[in-house]
């Protein structure tokens with residue numbers, strides 16, 4: 094069993110990062126341009142990392158599969174970004190953000206990493222404002238804040254409902270500046286297909302040019318995987334259609350451990366499914382929960398009448414409404430964490446109180462807020478979200494309560510990394526949603542954007558330099574090396590297989606089938622029997638996929654089905670690992686709810702005695718059982734408590 | 740409700756070299772709740788089953804924010820509804836028996852890659868010559884609240900910054916001008932004190948680049964504003980012209 098080296102610096106929590114930066118090795122500026130770094134992904138994490146590393150003078154190659162780096166999935170984030178600025182003077186501090194993040198993560202994250210995140214958070218806002226990110230402001234001209242799911246201070250910065258867009262455009266602009274200076278070379282419409290390792294170190298990638306179909310070799314002294322999360326393993330999620338796990342999965346298959354894959358976040362406020370044609374789910378920012386009240390009818394007859402279209406929400410008298418979050422959790426009410434809000438919605442709907450045709454929807458009602466604040470104030474806060482809702486559903490939320498239901502939204506698990514954000518493969522780093530690092534078993538709202546930018550702007554520039562300081566004499570890495578040859582052949586063989594296979598079913602057929610198994614058996618609630626069945630079912634899907642998948646078109650041209658085929662092949666394997674991870678974790682925590690482990694009131698029951706560890710899985714071969722390694726989590730600054738939002 | 744029957748006339752072009760042609764497809768039982776792109780998904784699934792090549796189109800977020808989707812539908816970029824992208828268009832905007840023409844953006848600066856997919860990297864190239872604030876990413880800038888910004892300016896900058904870079908403005912313009920896109924970035928930054936410093940030089944460089952890349956001139960027809968899914972205003976073009984003029988005057992000295 095490998096010994097975990099988390100590389101956390103010695104010393105008190107609050108001094109670790111300062112000490113690290115003071116001790117980190119640097120690369121002489123003259124040497125930097127001879128050192129190549131590949132960054133996969135141009136979201137907040139990858140975009141910020143590529144811009145920063147380019148600015149430092151490294152020779153950066155940046156990859157994304159979209160036609161422009163500005164379109165990375167980060168663009169879709171709505172609600173906001175956290176930072177411990179304490180501008181509102183409501184008692185916020187680095188320590189409180191750290192504490193809230195560890196608590197929100199159900200005590201399954203690493204203290205030192207989380208503290209660093211909280212520590213650099215304030216600088217993110219300074220940086221973004223300097224870049225021209227137009228955050229919301231108060232009339233006095235200062236930055237405005239809101240509070241966001243699960244916390245009691247106002248530390249969330251936002252730009253209407255388009256925070257992700259504005260932050261990503263900031264990073265994209267910084268990246269564009271480096272591209273114009275020649276420090277970053279941009280490879281858009283390129284898909285990373287394989288990691289290349291030489292003498293145990295990550296030294297490059299194989300990528301496919303998505304326009305010409307050409308398979309290319311790219312070498313580097315270090316590789317950063319910032320390829321986002323894997324929610325699309327469920328087929329339906331709030332993630333962009335192209336979001337995929339391939340880069341993370343190839344890292345795993347090349348020796349990087351994959352951690353905590355069962356921790357998946359369900360978002361409570363999404364627009365419900367309308368039918369089989371559904372291709373993705375749309376999130377309504379959870380900032381809506383600040384002013385919206387969630388309810389279902391108290392009487393089943395009312396729910397049924399609404400589902401049949403005989404009544405609407407407006408016909409239900411105040412006394413006949415069950416504001417179940419306010420009832421069950423008086424202290425936090427509608428602002429309980431996402432997992433608690435999601436399960437509570439499912440509980441009501443499973444009990445027969447759902448309010449649409451499928452029985453899977455609850456109301457999110459703004460009538461109180463409109464009465465209290467006025468329609469204009471509500472419009473100023475949520476105008477574009479209301480508009481988006483109306484466009485999709487053809488219902489006006491100013492008049493009729495929204496209908497919402499939980500959907501898969503974010504994946505806390507990911508590639509295992511140490512304090513340096515380095516994976517178990519030297520020279521291979523992982524950042525942003527692709528790594529497992531900061532959110533434990535559950536992420537607080539508005540903390541993913543914070544983590545992506547922290548990793549990219551402020552952490553990787555130090556830790557990668559520290560790593561590369563030993564590489565200044567290596568010289569350029571040749572793409573003629575036998576390892577490149579081997580990796581390229583594997584990639585080409587797989588592409589040829591897809592093109593030649595005489596199957597009868599489309600890639601989507603398999604993706605939907607996988608998604609259904611994952612949602613039903615490894616989704617919001619899991620149990621032993623279901624997970625064991627899921628593993629068998631996924632095995633069967635996998636066998637059928639390799640026999641029956643049908644990919645039209647040709648290899649050496651623009652071919653979106655071929656792109657999807659590779660991604661779904663990887664999702665199928667990941668699905669298996671997720672079920673194994675969920676099966677081995679005999680407790681409920683954060684985004685992992687095991688039905689066997691709950692209180693009599695249906696709340697999650699952690700088992701700190703046996704499960705206060707990171708589950709890091711090691712790939713052992715294609716048909717071998719992966720090996721579980723446990724990284725014990727030590728809590729020296731925070732006392733473990735059972736979460737209570739009552 | 741019974742689904743709709745539709746006739747689609749779709750531009751098919753197998754690569755940049757191919758001449759391209761309209762191909763007709765019959766669709767039946769289309770739900771009004773489907774999004775436009777989900778309707779194409781259904782068609783593509785049928786094409787794959789038949790062993791035909793599915794229709795290539797750009798898309799990713801499917802919620803109107805990434806700017807990937809880009810279809811010319813019945814002669815209008817992003818289709819008949821105002822202030823939405825193609826992915827936000829729903830089939831309830833059409834009726835049973837309709838014929839729908841679907842084509843790619845057409846502009847010299849946006850060559851077709853395949854079917855409905857075009858190459859919009861020219862937009863990135865415009866940003867690369869100055870669509871940013873020249874500040875390093877160290878985070879060691881002044882405190883974010885050290886410099887208050889009037890709310891009205893911040894809001895106006897935000898409005899300009901909501902451009903998603905989709906290219907509908909270029910596609911709809913008879914001159915294929917990229918003025919609306921370029922001016923949106925110039926105003927976003929010029930309206931903020933952080934971006935003001937470089938405003939004139941930025942305008943000069945971006946406009947020059949725009950011309951060099953083969954986008955046409957602006958003759959104030961205003962179609963771009965009408966078709967922009969994000970409601971980017973023509974006022975931005977006026978603001979850009981001011982910065983540009985200021986810069987040109989200076990550089991003539």
Ligand SMILES: Cc1cc2nc3c(=O)[nH]c(=O)nc-3n(C[C@H](O)[C@H](O)[C@H](O)COP(=O)(O)OP(=O)(O)OC[C@H]3O[C@@H](n4cnc5c(N)ncnc54)[C@H](O)[C@@H]3O)c2cc1C
Nearest residue numbers: 134135136137138158167172173285321525526539541542
């Ligand atoms: C609808 C929605 C709303 C959200 N709202 C919020 C919010 O309000 N606040 C918050 O903090 N978080 C929010 N989140 C979460 C947050 O947006 C994401 O976790 C975060 O943006 C991820 O950033 P990233 O840089 O890690 O990856 P992404 O932004 O997902 O970027 C991934 C990049 O990797 C590239 N890539 C992937 N695979 C490959 C490959 N094989 N080859 C080449 N390139 C590849 C892609 O092209 C892309 O550039 C939201 C998420 C969703 C879905």
Ligand code: SF4
Nearest residue numbers: 902903905906908967
């Ligand atoms: S200005 Fe409008 S139409 Fe033009 S690229 Fe931006 S969002 Fe699209």
Ligand code: FES
Nearest residue numbers: 799801806808826
């Ligand atoms: S797919 Fe992102 S805007 Fe349409």
